[in-house]
Structures are given as C-alpha cells and as structure tokens.
Amino acid sequence: MNTAAASRYTAEYQAIAPVLPGRDLPWLQSLRAQALEKFSARGFPSLREEEWRYTNVSAIEKKLFSPSMSIASSHIDTDWLKSYQLEDAWSVVLVDGHFSGELSVLEGLPEAVSVMSMADALVKQPEALERYINQAVNYNEHGFIAFNTAWFTDGLFVHIPAKQVLEKPVQVLHLITQADVLATTRNIIVADEMAEAEIIETFAGLDNAYLTAAVTEVFIGVNAGVTFYKMQCEPEKAYHFGGAYIKQSRDARFSHHNFAFGGLLARSDVHADLDHASECELNGLYLGIKRQHIDNHTRINHLKPHAISRELYKGVLDDRARGVFQGRVIVAVDAQKTDSQMNNRNLLLSNDAEADTKPQLEIYADDVKCGHGVTVGQLDEKSIFYLQSRCVDEETARNMLTFAFANEMVDKVKIKGLHDRVLEQVLARFPQEGVSKEWL
Amino acid sequence: MLSIKNLTVNVGDKPILKGINLEIKAGEIHAIMGPNGSGKSTLSHILSGKAGYTVTGGTVTYQGKNLLEMAPEIRAREGVFLAFQYPVEIPGVSNIYLLKAALNSIRKHHGQPEVDAMDFLTLIKSKVRLLEMDEKFLYRAVNEGFSGGEKKRNEILQMAILEPKLCILDETDSGLDIDALKVVAEGVNSLRSPERSFVMVTHYQRLLDYIKPDFVHVLAHGQIVKSGGAELALELEEKGYGWLEDTQAAA
Numbered sequence: 294m295n296t297a298a299a300s301r302y303t304a305e306y307q308a309i310a311p312v313l314p315g316r317d318l319p320w321l322q323s324l325r326a327q328a329l330e331k332f333s334a335r336g337f338p339s340l341r342e343e344e345w346r347y348t349n350v351s352a353i354e355k356k357l358f359s360p361s362m363s364i365a366s367s368h369i370d371t372d373w374l375k376s377y378q379l380e381d382a383w384s385v386v387l388v389d390g391h392f393s394g395e396l397s398v399l400e401g402l403p404e405a406v407s408v409m410s411m412a413d414a415l416v417k418q419p420e421a422l423e424r425y426i427n428q429a430v431n432y433n434e435h436g437f438i439a440f441n442t443a444w445f446t447d448g449l450f451v452h453i454p455a456k457q458v459l460e461k462p463v464q465v466l467h468l469i470t471q472a473d474v475l476a477t478t479r480n481i482i483v484a485d486e487m488a489e490a491e492i493i494e495t496f497a498g499l500d501n502a503y504l505t506a507a508v509t510e511v512f513i514g515v516n517a518g519v520t521f522y523k524m525q526c527e528p529e530k531a532y533h534f535g536g537a538y539i540k541q542s543r544d545a546r547f548s549h550h551n552f553a554f555g556g557l558l559a560r561s562d563v564h565a566d567l568d569h570a571s572e573c574e575l576n577g578l579y580l581g582i583k584r585q586h587i588d589n590h591t592r593i594n595h596l597k598p599h600a601i602s603r604e605l606y607k608g609v610l611d612d613r614a615r616g617v618f619q620g621r622v623i624v625a626v627d628a629q630k631t632d633s634q635m636n637n638r639n640l641l642l643s644n645d646a647e648a649d650t651k652p653q654l655e656i657y658a659d660d661v662k663c664g665h666g667v668t669v670g671q672l673d674e675k676s677i678f679y680l681q682s683r684c685v686d687e688e689t690a691r692n693m694l695t696f697a698f699a700n701e702m703v704d705k706v707k708i709k710g711l712h713d714r715v716l717e718q719v720l721a722r723f724p725q726e727g728v729s730k731e732w733l
Numbered sequence: 734m735l736s737i738k739n740l741t742v743n744v745g746d747k748p749i750l751k752g753i754n755l756e757i758k759a760g761e762i763h764a765i766m767g768p769n770g771s772g773k774s775t776l777s778h779i780l781s782g783k784a785g786y787t788v789t790g791g792t793v794t795y796q797g798k799n800l801l802e803m804a805p806e807i808r809a810r811e812g813v814f815l816a817f818q819y820p821v822e823i824p825g826v827s828n829i830y831l832l833k834a835a836l837n838s839i840r841k842h843h844g845q846p847e848v849d850a851m852d853f854l855t856l857i858k859s860k861v862r863l864l865e866m867d868e869k870f871l872y873r874a875v876n877e878g879f880s881g882g883e884k885k886r887n888e889i890l891q892m893a894i895l896e897p898k899l900c901i902l903d904e905t906d907s908g909l910d911i912d913a914l915k916v917v918a919e920g921v922n923s924l925r926s927p928e929r930s931f932v933m934v935t936h937y938q939r940l941l942d943y944i945k946p947d948f949v950h951v952l953a954h955g956q957i958v959k960s961g962g963a964e965l966a967l968e969l970e971e972k973g974y975g976w977l978e979d980t981q982a983a984a
C-alpha cells in the first residue's frame with residue numbers, strides 16, 4: 294500500500310539483520326531476503342486487498358515500531374506473569390520477542406518431545422525448520438506474513454513424535470514490556486502421526502503502544518489431534534497481528550479457540566487446509582470496548598473428501614468498538630461429501646458499535662453439505678422483560694444476557710487454569726453486577 | 734388486593750383494552766375467558782409491566798399502591814407473578830441460577846438476608862417433586878429446548894418457589910395433556926391460600942374442573958362483557974362466545 298512507509302521499516306532492517314537468528318543458515322537467509330523484497334514492494338496490507346477491506350493498518354506504518362534487541366526479563370513482575378502463565382503446563386516465555394529461559398518452564402518433558410525457542414531450534418534442529426517454515430503459509434499471502442518472515446527474532450518450536458500424547462499443555466507466552474517495540478515471533482508446531490497435544494498461545498503486555506506481528510504454523514500428522522487456544526489480551530494502545538496457519542493430514546483433528554480481547558487494532562488469521570476426512574473446529578469470541586477494532590479472518594480449505602468443519606465466532610461490541618468477521622470456506626472440486634457449517638453472531642451493546650460480517654462459501658464440488666448463518670443484533674427485549682418479571686432489575690438482566698452470550702465460548706475451554714483466566718478477562722471487560730460464576 | 738378501574742390501553746394508535754373494571758380480593762380465583770385477540774394477554778402484560786403499551790386511561794391499584802408506576806421487577810418483588818403464555822428461552826442462564834437470583838431479590842426487597850444454600854436446595858427439590866419434574870431441569874438453561882408442556886410446568890415451578898401474592902396465569906393449560914394439566918393444577922392448588930389471589934386466562938373450561946374459580950369473566954373486544962360464577966364457563970363451553978358478542982353489539 295504505502296511503500297514509502299514500508300521502506301522506513303526496510304531501512305531499519307539492515308541494522309537489525311545481523312542479530313536475527315539463523316544467520317548461518319543459507320536457506321533461511323535466502324527466505325528472509327525474498328520476504329524482505331516482497332514486503333518492500335508491497336508494504337503492510339491495504340484496504341484494497343479483499344481480505345483486508347475492513348481493517349486499516351496505516352497507523353502501524355506511521356508509528357515505526359522497532360524490534361527490541363535485548364531481553365529485559367528481570368523487569369517482569371511475578372504476579373503479572375502468573376496471571377497469564379498456567380501452573381500445570383510447560384511454558385515458553387518470550388519477552389519483547391526473545392526467549393527467556395529463566396521464566397520458561399520446561400522440566401519433565403518426555404525425551405522424544407521438543408519444546409524450545411525458535412532461536413534454539415535453528416541451532417539444534419535446522420533441518421526440521423527448513424522442512425516446515427513457510428510451508429503452512431507463504432510470505433506471498435500478505436504483508437504481515439512477509440514482514441514476519443523477514444523480521445522474526447524468536448518464537449516457539451514444538452515437535453511431538455508419532456503416537457506421543459502430551460499429558461500437559463504447552464503454553465507460549467508473548468509478553469511485551471517496552472514501549473514502541475515490535476515483537477515478531479515465528480512459531481512452528483508439529484504433531485506427527487497419531488500424536489496429541491494442546492497448545493496455548495497467550496499475548497499480553499504492559500500498558501504501552503507496541504506492535505505484535507506473530508505467525509504460527511501448525512502441522513498435524515495423520516490421525517493426530519491438536520487443540521489450540523489463543524488468548525489475546527494486549528493492552529489498549531497496542532497493535533496486534535497474529536496468524537495461525539494449519540495443515541491437517543488425513544483424519545487429523547484440529548480445534549482452535551480464539552479469544553480476541555485486547556489491542557487498539559487487532560487482526561487474527563486462522564487458516565486451515567483439510568485433507569481426507571479431517572476435522573476442523575474453529576471457535577472465536579471477540580469483545581470490543583471503547584474504540585477497539587478487532588478483525589477475525591478465517592479460511593477453511595476443504596481440499597479432499599469427507600472432511601468436516603464447524604465454525605462459530607461470537608462478538609460482543611460496546612461503546613464505539615468495531616468487530617470484523619470474514620470467514621471463507623472453500624470446497625475444492627475433489628472435496629466431495631464435505632460437511633461444513635459456519636456461524637457468526639454479533640451482539641451490539643451500543644448504538645455506536647459496529648459489526649461487519651462477511652461469510653463466504655466457495656463451493657466447487659457438487660455433493661456437499663455446507664451452511665452458514667450470521668446475525669447482528671441487540672439484546673432481546675423479550676428476554677429482558679422475562680428476567681424482570683422474575684425480579685431481576687433491567688441492568689442486571691442485560692449483564693446476565695450479555696455474559697451468557699459470551700460464556701458459551703468460554704465454556705468450551707477444557708483446561709481449568711486457562712478457563713479461569715479467560716473468564717477473568719471477559720468479566721473485566723463488561724459490567725459484572727448480577728453475573729455469577731455459580732452458573733457455569 | 735387488585736383493583737382495575739376503567740383501564741384503557743393502546744398499542745400505538747390502536748385501542749386494545751377499552752375500559753376494564755375488575756376487583757380481585759385476597760384469596761379469590763378469577764378466570765378470564767374470551768376469543769383470540771380479545772386482549773387477555775395484553776391485560777396480563779399490563780399488570781406485569783411489559784413495555785410497548787400505552788395506558789390511555791384508568792387506574793390499577795395493587796395492595797393500595799399504584800401498580801402502573803412500578804418497574805416490572807418491583808412488581809415481581811412485591812408479589813405479582815406472570816406465568817407466560819409463551820415462556821422465553823434464555824440460553825446460557827440456568828434455571829437454578831435464575832430461581833436463586835429471583836428469590837434473593839425478593840428477600841433483599843423485604844430487607845431479609847440471602848437464602849441459605851442448603852435451605853434453597855431443599856426448597857427447590859421439594860417443588861420439583863411436586864411438579865413431577867426431573868431435577869436435571871434445574872441445571873438446564875431457562876426454557877431452552879424445553880417442550881411446550883415442560884415450559885408451562887417450569888413457569889409453575891418458578892411460581893411455587895417465589896410464592897407470589899397475585900398469580901397471573903396466561904393460558905398455562907393450553908397445550909397440556911390431561912396428565913400434565915393435573916400436575917399443574919395440583920401445583921396451583923397447593924399454593925391456594927387466603928392471602929393469595931389468582932387470575933387465570935384460559936380458553937378451556939377443563940382447567941376449571943381442576944381449579945375451581947370464584948368468578949369467570951368474558952373479555953371480548955377489549956371489554957369485560959359478562960361476569961359470573963364457575964357455571965358461566967360451562968355455559969361458554971356449550972354456546973361459545975357468539976351470543977355474548979351479539980348482545981354486546983346490540984347494546
């Protein structure tokens with residue numbers, strides 16, 4: 294869009310390139326160079342791009358965020374960290390885009406399982422990374438992917454070997470402590486045949502303006518299963534881009550739970566490619582208050598027959614917030630017997646709030662079952678009156694109904710520690726009077 | 734207990750209730766019958782405070798107070814209960830939570846402490862048995878996915894737990910089979926007391942075999958065109974409403 298602005302980032306690139314990980318890997322150097330070239334030519338995504346038409350990211354170009362060259366983990370407040378870090382999980386903590394060994398918890402991992410920082414993995418398992426990076430998504434997809442590919446400083450690498458079932462979740466925490474920084478992390482998650490794992494991605498930061506631009510690629514082997522949770526609670530001045538790109542093999546199962554709560558401007562991509570009889574479930578909850586702009590883009594590619602996809606995104610928008618949902622389901626010619634259902638429901642709590650919803654079905658096969666539904670509405674007056682007639686005052690009734698609407702998605706979180714943290718975030722954003730945890 | 738005088742109500746510019754007069758004393762049971770669209774639900778809604786209607790004239794006094802100026806939840810806390818003709822589904826809010834919230838609001842309104850958790854469970858379980866319901870209903874979302882009959886029973890369950898003073902039942906018997914009707918009637922009868930009054934809107938005389946009314950009123954075209962004792966319901970069953978509407982038109 295704005296190549297002049299892109300070039301401001303590009304100009305800075307020469308200064309930081311020498312300290313980016315993987316300097317001695319020619320394949321990575323060449324990949325970064327190509328991505329940089331792409332980004333220089335194209336810049337960040339423009340409103341003219343169909344998949345970005347509701348989200349204007351020009352503020353990011355104007356700000357010029359810079360990567361943090363060092364880690365400042367000694368500044369991390371323990372209570373703050375604990376409010377995001379799960380106890381019963383392995384965790385990789387990335388502070389300002391860099392791995393912190395001190396804060397991460399990796400003891401007791403099964404021997405054959407790899408969970409490590411991206412920088413570490415580029416040293417220890419470069420062949421694996423060469424095989425996977427840029428394979429679930431290509432830097433040509435859009436400006437943020439190209440940007441991330443050229444700029445990434447660190448990230449998470451997880452490899453779960455065949456038949457291994459991880460008994461605890463793996464959590465990656467992206468924490469930002471400095472103002473005006475840029476956190477570009479690249480994450481690769483590989484679950485081989487029959488493996489099973491739960492992955493949690495948490496984004497949070499101190500109350501500053503900064504930019505997160507994270508890309509996660511997930512590879513799920515034959516008949517393997519991955520459950521993925523993303524909890525995005527960036528502070529209110531932050532900019533967030535976070536994309537997850539998933540390749541599912543035959544019979545693979547994937548479910549993604551996307552909680553988009555924070556950021557002044559936040560965009561999330563979840564794109565999955567489905568193979569024969571694989572199953573994909575995408576759930577999302579976005580809550581917008583004040584002037585937040587929260588954009589969710591999903592794409593489900595049914596490439597082969599018999600795959601099943603289920604999608605439900607719910608948005609609650611108050612004040613002057615704007616929520617965007619763009620959901621594409623593409624059914625290829627070969628993908629007969631596809632079974633797909635996509636739903637997006639939006640609740641507007643104020644007259645100034647806005648929801649843009651655009652479901653897109655592109656069906657090239659003829660024997661499929663595909664449906665979609667969207668709603669944008671306010672709280673139901675009949676329900677409010679019913680509750681009032683049962684002694685509940687109007688304000689409490691509104692809170693109860695709003696919370697019940699959102700809680701359907703929170704309830705799907707099966708990890709207790711995470712469930713409670715997600716719930717806290719929901720409750721912190723909307724009036725709690727009359728809302729009780731008892732009814733969960 | 735309740736005194737309605739010359740009540741006229743519009744929806745928009747359209748007059749729906751055209752001068753209702755009704756006196757209900759403590760302990761009495763009044764049945765209101767009448768053809769479809771005659772204003773029975775409108776009257777029930779006006780008494781419980783639903784928005785969307787304009788009172789253009791008349792008064793409603795409940796226990797010496799002006800009912801029409803109270804918010805719906807205040808009326809409910811003061812003892813007015815409406816069993817809805819079409820109970821509303823509230824996904825995500827469990828029955829038991831709503832019951833507890835409702836009961837505690839009533840107690841708070843009367844300056845009483847919150848109900849003890851154990852006492853509450855004992856209370857609701859006894860009422861669930863009374864209405865021959867499955868305890869599982871308590872933990873399900875309010876009315877969500879309930880059958881028509883289950884919804885009606887659930888209304889009476891709420892009524893039995895909240896122990897209101899003025900119970901308005903809008904076609905609670907419609908759509909119930911005879912067994913369910915008996916259960917619901919038993920629930921209502923168990924609540925009868927000299928301090929409690931009932932207004933039962935119904936299309937079917939059969940309900941009145943199980944809950945004997947003191948008075949029967951016929952509402953047609955927004956007015957009470959005839960009042961009588963329980964025997965009036967039998968007459969209506971036999972003759973329909975036509976003869977009343979004719980006399981009304983002639984008058």
Ligand SMILES: Nc1ncnc2c1ncn2[C@@H]1O[C@H](COP(=O)(O)OP(=O)(O)OP(=O)(O)O)[C@@H](O)[C@H]1O
Binds near residue numbers: 769773
């Ligand atoms: N919100 C509304 N807008 C317009 N007309 C209304 C509204 N509510 C009620 N009415 C009209 O008022 C009249 C009375 O309706 P009401 O529901 O009170 O009748 P009812 O006696 O309860 O009928 P039924 O026996 O079918 O339940 C009807 O003509 C109805 O169409």
Ligand SMILES: [Mg+2]
Binds near residue numbers: 773774775818
């Ligand atoms: Mg009616």
